[in-house]
Amino acid sequence: MSERNGRSAFSLRLRRIWLGWVRFSQPVLGPVRARWKRSLKLRTMTITGIVTGFMILISGTFILTSVGDDLYSARREQVLQDSARATLAAQATIDASDASNRGALLALSASVLRTVQDTSASQLIYMRRRPGQTAAPDAPASSSTLPQLVDVVSAELSEAVEDGDAPQYWQAVTLTDDSGAQAPGIVVASTVVFPSIAGTYDLFIGYNLSDTERTLGFITRTLALTAIFLMLLIGVLVWVISNTVFRPIRVAANTSRRLAAGDHGARMPLQNDEHFDQLSLNFNDMADTLQARIDELDRLSEMQQRFVSDVSHELRTPLTTVRLASEVLRAQEHEPDSTQARAIEVLGDQIDRFESLLGDLLEISRYDAGSVVIQTEPTNLVTLTNEVVDSLRPLTESTIEVHTAGGFSPVDVDARRIRRIVSNLVGNAIEHGEGRPVHVTIDSSESAIAIGVRDWGIGLSSEHLAHVFDRFWRADPSRKRTLGGTGLGLAIAQEDAAVHGGVLEAWSRLGEGSNFRLTLPRRPGGGSFVSPIPLAPEDVTPDREAVETAGGWLRRTGRRLGRELRR
Numbered sequence: 001m002s003e004r005n006g007r008s009a010f011s012l013r014l015r016r017i018w019l020g021w022v023r024f025s026q027p028v029l030g031p032v033r034a035r036w037k038r039s040l041k042l043r044t045m046t047i048t049g050i051v052t053g054f055m056i057l058i059s060g061t062f063i064l065t066s067v068g069d070d071l072y073s074a075r076r077e078q079v080l081q082d083s084a085r086a087t088l089a090a091q092a093t094i095d096a097s098d099a100s101n102r103g104a105l106l107a108l109s110a111s112v113l114r115t116v117q118d119t120s121a122s123q124l125i126y127m128r129r130r131p132g133q134t135a136a137p138d139a140p141a142s143s144s145t146l147p148q149l150v151d152v153v154s155a156e157l158s159e160a161v162e163d164g165d166a167p168q169y170w171q172a173v174t175l176t177d178d179s180g181a182q183a184p185g186i187v188v189a190s191t192v193v194f195p196s197i198a199g200t201y202d203l204f205i206g207y208n209l210s211d212t213e214r215t216l217g218f219i220t221r222t223l224a225l226t227a228i229f230l231m232l233l234i235g236v237l238v239w240v241i242s243n244t245v246f247r248p249i250r251v252a253a254n255t256s257r258r259l260a261a262g263d264h265g266a267r268m269p270l271q272n273d274e275h276f277d278q279l280s281l282n283f284n285d286m287a288d289t290l291q292a293r294i295d296e297l298d299r300l301s302e303m304q305q306r307f308v309s310d311v312s313h314e315l316r317t318p319l320t321t322v323r324l325a326s327e328v329l330r331a332q333e334h335e336p337d338s339t340q341a342r343a344i345e346v347l348g349d350q351i352d353r354f355e356s357l358l359g360d361l362l363e364i365s366r367y368d369a370g371s372v373v374i375q376t377e378p379t380n381l382v383t384l385t386n387e388v389v390d391s392l393r394p395l396t397e398s399t400i401e402v403h404t405a406g407g408f409s410p411v412d413v414d415a416r417r418i419r420r421i422v423s424n425l426v427g428n429a430i431e432h433g434e435g436r437p438v439h440v441t442i443d444s445s446e447s448a449i450a451i452g453v454r455d456w457g458i459g460l461s462s463e464h465l466a467h468v469f470d471r472f473w474r475a476d477p478s479r480k481r482t483l484g485g486t487g488l489g490l491a492i493a494q495e496d497a498a499v500h501g502g503v504l505e506a507w508s509r510l511g512e513g514s515n516f517r518l519t520l521p522r523r524p525g526g527g528s529f530v531s532p533i534p535l536a537p538e539d540v541t542p543d544r545e546a547v548e549t550a551g552g553w554l555r556r557t558g559r560r561l562g563r564e565l566r567r
Contacts, residue, residue, distance in 0.1 A: 056231065067219055071212050071215060079186050082120055082207075125204070126149040255287075378412055384422065389440060398436065400426065404442045
């Protein structure tokens with residue numbers, strides 16, 4: 001149980017460390033990770049650099065190891081040959097001597113050491129008699145060389161030269177001079193045989209390999225500098241190649257960006273490559289085709305605008321004549337309940353509706369032509385809204401309530417257009433409110449003033465809500481109409497709001513009604529602003545789709561965090 005608790009505590013500690021590292025590294029690694037995901041050029045250069053560096057590291061290590069082994073092997077063979085030559089010269093000196101007493105043997109030992117020093121390339125010489133030969137005189141040795149060599153001769157080397165029958169034995173050692181500096185070396189052991197009275201001596205010759213170490217160090221530095229130079233050269237080469245390869249892609253991206261920004265003359269130049277040139281030609285053909293279609297659509301749109309404007313103006317004259325005739329008929333005496341009186345009333349209503357449609361068509365054509373000019377004046381929106389509501393109350397049985405929380409200060413707007421917006425919104429709420437109350441709310445802040453119109457009618461689905469500001473669009477064309485309309489009211493209202501620098505938005509849900517919100521800046525061109533009225537009413541339940549979306553996001557985030565912790 002305690003072991004399990006210990007593992008749990010350790011796992012929790014690792015999890016905390018990991019979370020701390022994630023929080024600490026996110027400000028640094030986040031932009032790098034984002035850049036890594038966005039840039040194919042960065043990924044290509046980084047992967048190429050890593051692979052190239054790894055290959056250079058492996059190759060350099062192999063070359064350095066091979067060269068070091070060859071240098072050491074060659075130096076070892078040279079040392080063994082030198083030691084063998086010195087040993088043979090020493091043995092020859094001994095064989096040529098006829099020393100038979102102790103004094104002569106001491107002189108012979110000294111002569112042998114001098115011979116070894118003169119013959120060998122090393123001055124580190126140590127000669128000692130075999131243990132157990134008590135009658136043999138000690139061999140003289142130099143005090144400057146003896147301590148260095150005696151300390152590094154190991155027992156294994158001594159036993160090997162005493163018990164073995166090979167002419168030479170060697171051992172790698174570390175030599176230390178009088179100043180304390182250390183250097184790699186080799187000690188070669190051999191034997192020399194004195195006359196029978198003296199017996200056998202072990203001869204140790206030490207060789208300093210610091211020159212080989214310096215050579216290997218020089219080679220290592222040379223390889224390191226060469227590797228760095230190669231990495232820089234390959235980095236520059238990869239950068240140049242990447243720029244060359246990705247240049248057509250950048251050109252295509254820049255050209256498409258210019259086309260999207262409205263530069264219809266942007267075209268891709270040829271790249272002197274058959275594949276990219278084919279891409280350039282295809283892209284330019286596509287751009288020419290799109291431009292032709294855009295020009296054709298512009299011409300059709302211009303023709304449509306001209307047609308709507310011309311027809312609207314041309315219909316004014318016959319409409320005026322028909323209206324005069326209708327007024328003449330209405331002025332005559334008729335029975336109130338007669339069919340003729342009813343027909344004259346219907347004719348007048350349809351003439352009014354036709355005139356309203358012509359007015360809306362003319363207004364839309366002005367917006368399409370970009371010829372709308374607003375005439376602003378200081379206007380109290382609270383007063384304007386109450387006037388619109390008062391004019392609509394006699395036309396409906398629905399209760400219209402106005403809630404004023406702000407907006408009493410005048411703002412510079414085109415009063416006629418704002419009045420039309422409010423009239424459209426309130427009339428739309430009456431049409432679709434199913435006889436339920438309609439609430440109009442006015443509020444303001446330091447930067448904006450807003451008017452909200454809320455009804456509790458049938459509402460709209462999210463699919464229908466996306467088209468609520470489209471021209472001539474109706475969610476249910478078969479519905480009975482109370483105030484009439486052309487299907488252009490909300491489209492014109494949105495244009496009226498936009499020409500003031502404001503925004504007209506809509507919220508709706510089936511079974512819970514709709515809420516339209518007009519937000520206008522207090523100062524024209526005043527920059528960004530936040531509406532003082534919420535778009536989603538406070539009396540509605542939370543959106544199930546939004547809750548499910550947020551829950552799904554939380555679940556996905558939890559699973560991703562769990563995977564990171566397990567890794």
